[in-house]
Amino acid sequence: MHNRLLLPFILFSTFSFVVLAPPPYHTLVAPILKHTNANTSLYSITLNDHEHYIIDVDAPFTWYPCQIRHPPVGCNEPACAVARSYLSPLCPVANNTYKYNQCYCNDTPVNPVTGSCAPSQLTNNDLIIYWTNGRFPTGGVNFNRLFVSCAPPSLLQSLPKEAIGVGALSWSSLSLSYQFSYPYGIGIARKFALCLPSSSRARGVIFFGDGPYYLLHPTNFDAASVLSYTPLHGDNTSLGYFINLTGISINGKAINVHRDAFDFKVNGSARLSSIVPYTTLRSNIYNALLKEFKKAARGIAQVTNVNPFSLCFNTSTIGSSRHGLSVPQIHLMLGNGEKWTIYGSNSIKQVDNDVGCLAFVDAGKTAKQAVVIGTYQMENNFLLFDLDQSRLGFSSSLLPYGTTCGGFNFTVGGIV
Numbered sequence: 168m169h170n171r172l173l174l175p176f177i178l179f180s181t182f183s184f185v186v187l188a189p190p191p192y193h194t195l196v197a198p199i200l201k202h203t204n205a206n207t208s209l210y211s212i213t214l215n216d217h218e219h220y221i222i223d224v225d226a227p228f229t230w231y232p233c234q235i236r237h238p239p240v241g242c243n244e245p246a247c248a249v250a251r252s253y254l255s256p257l258c259p260v261a262n263n264t265y266k267y268n269q270c271y272c273n274d275t276p277v278n279p280v281t282g283s284c285a286p287s288q289l290t291n292n293d294l295i296i297y298w299t300n301g302r303f304p305t306g307g308v309n310f311n312r313l314f315v316s317c318a319p320p321s322l323l324q325s326l327p328k329e330a331i332g333v334g335a336l337s338w339s340s341l342s343l344s345y346q347f348s349y350p351y352g353i354g355i356a357r358k359f360a361l362c363l364p365s366s367s368r369a370r371g372v373i374f375f376g377d378g379p380y381y382l383l384h385p386t387n388f389d390a391a392s393v394l395s396y397t398p399l400h401g402d403n404t405s406l407g408y409f410i411n412l413t414g415i416s417i418n419g420k421a422i423n424v425h426r427d428a429f430d431f432k433v434n435g436s437a438r439l440s441s442i443v444p445y446t447t448l449r450s451n452i453y454n455a456l457l458k459e460f461k462k463a464a465r466g467i468a469q470v471t472n473v474n475p476f477s478l479c480f481n482t483s484t485i486g487s488s489r490h491g492l493s494v495p496q497i498h499l500m501l502g503n504g505e506k507w508t509i510y511g512s513n514s515i516k517q518v519d520n521d522v523g524c525l526a527f528v529d530a531g532k533t534a535k536q537a538v539v540i541g542t543y544q545m546e547n548n549f550l551l552f553d554l555d556q557s558r559l560g561f562s563s564s565l566l567p568y569g570t571t572c573g574g575f576n577f578t579v580g581g582i583v
């Protein structure tokens with residue numbers, strides 16, 4: 168298998184830290200940056216100290232435009248077969264290419280925003296990430312020769328200009344979470360925790376491996392201690408993550424749709440997306456949600472709708488609490504009896520000084536998926552994707568605990 172060397176490296180010009188042996192931790196950590204523009208809100212993981220890779224929980228492998236010289240991956244390597252096995256139905260097959268008796272492995276990455284794709288070459292590259300004791304970064308580790316794909320620069324079109332590529336966090340064995348654990352066996356469990364920030368001014372956090380996962384303030388708040396769990400599923404047509412959503416309720420009252428509307432096998436229940444900005448619901452579910460929310464929000468002044476939303480309020484008339492605006496609570500009811508609570512901070516998007524809209528979108532009558540959970544509903548929620556145990560840990564909003572996803576202390580310290 169591939170050598171992974173722990174190399175000394177310099178994190179910041181003011182700080183250098185030499186890792187001589189794997190420290191006694193089982194966790195890696197990296198910052199998450201929120202990129203916003205008019206229509207998208209994307210999040211990136213920062214690797215190699217300053218390179219931003221858009222987080223895509225559906226992507227089969229990590230890709231970016233490489234330098235001209237990059238080592239090819241042979242067509243007989245198992246990773247080549249894996250990379251080539253994931254082909255979006257919208258993309259043509261990229262054939263492998265031969266040059267001077269060498270077979271170059273080609274695959275087909277997809278731009279998650281535009282859906283366009285391009286033939287790319289599988290290669291190996293080093294990626295540097297921090298170790299952590301769960302409280303702050305304790306030094307760097309260089310993952311040697313990870314599999315990534317070299318895409319043409321044009322594939323970056325419509326992605327934020329600060330992003331250099333796309334970081335894969337799917338079920339795929341070429342995703343970052345798999346490559347940071349298997350096959351290297353350095354004690355990193357196959358799990359990652361996503362904590363998306365609500366603003367581009369705060370740095371969110373992603374952890375790989377077991378906790379603890381401390382967020383400030385208060386000190387000694389371990390996000391692992393407040394998680395509820397629900398089974399995490401895959402399906403055979405994609406590499407994404409699904410949970411068994413069986414209903415939605417508002418202030419404790421179930422919205423009026425047949426339970427079959429969420430049927431896991433046929434109607435797809437709920438998928439988690441790191442690209443879709445606002446949770447989308449198939450029309451019948453959306454309309455039922457809207458109707459019930461309106462009823463529960465009687466007494467709050469409605470105002471003219473703002474696209475793409477269809478229920479907006481005059482927020483200057485609503486009180487607020489630690490959870491954000493005091494609006495009816497939405498519960499995602501899960502098959503194993505747990506529920507994910509959505510408070511005002513994740514249900515109402517402020518679109519103007521005194522206008523806030525219910526941040527859910529109609530996916531249309533024929534949407535394949537009953538529900539796609541979008542990033543606005545995930546911000547300041549701690550989500551642990553436990554691939555080893557096929558379960559999702561979720562905190563609901565962190566705000567009631569007095570912390571946010573911006574609460575990780577990224578000041579690099581020594582091993583203590």
Ligand SMILES: *[C@@H]1O[C@H](CO)[C@@H](O)[C@H](O)[C@H]1NC(C)=O
Nearest residue numbers: 203204205206207325474475
């Ligand atoms: C945003 O979307 C609207 C409508 O979908 C489109 O007209 C506009 O050009 C988009 N703006 C950007 C910056 O992509």
Ligand SMILES: *[C@@H]1O[C@H](CO)[C@@H](O)[C@H](O)[C@H]1NC(C)=O
Nearest residue numbers: 258259260261262263264286
């Ligand atoms: C890939 O190879 C197949 C079979 O050899 C050929 O039909 C197809 O045109 C090739 N595709 C491209 C993009 O070159």
Ligand SMILES: *[C@@H]1O[C@H](CO)[C@@H](O)[C@H](O)[C@H]1NC(C)=O
Nearest residue numbers: 401402403404405431432433
């Ligand atoms: C996926 O699984 C279902 C049964 O669960 C089966 O009907 C379908 O053919 C499978 N699709 C693929 C692409 O394997």
Ligand SMILES: *[C@@H]1O[C@H](CO)[C@@H](O)[C@H](O)[C@H]1NC(C)=O
Nearest residue numbers: 427428429430433434449451
């Ligand atoms: C899927 O949802 C539709 C409407 O949302 C419903 O009519 C249908 O019965 C559901 N299918 C299953 C198998 O539950």
Ligand SMILES: *[C@@H]1O[C@H](CO)[C@@H](O)[C@H](O)[C@H]1NC(C)=O
Nearest residue numbers: 468470481482483484521522
């Ligand atoms: C919201 O309510 C305030 C106070 O009643 C009012 O001054 C303001 O014009 C309203 N805003 C909108 C957008 O209706």
Ligand SMILES: *[C@@H]1O[C@H](CO)[C@@H](O)[C@H](O)[C@H]1NC(C)=O
Nearest residue numbers: 398411413431501502503504
């Ligand atoms: C989803 O949850 C329901 C209710 O508990 C259960 O009957 C169903 O089997 C679950 N589906 C899956 C795929 O786990």
Ligand SMILES: *[C@@H]1O[C@H](CO)[C@@H](O)[C@H](O)[C@H]1NC(C)=O
Nearest residue numbers: 303304383576578579580581
């Ligand atoms: C953040 O971590 C550094 C060590 O890297 C530590 O010295 C500092 O006290 C921590 N800050 C807080 C607020 O805990």
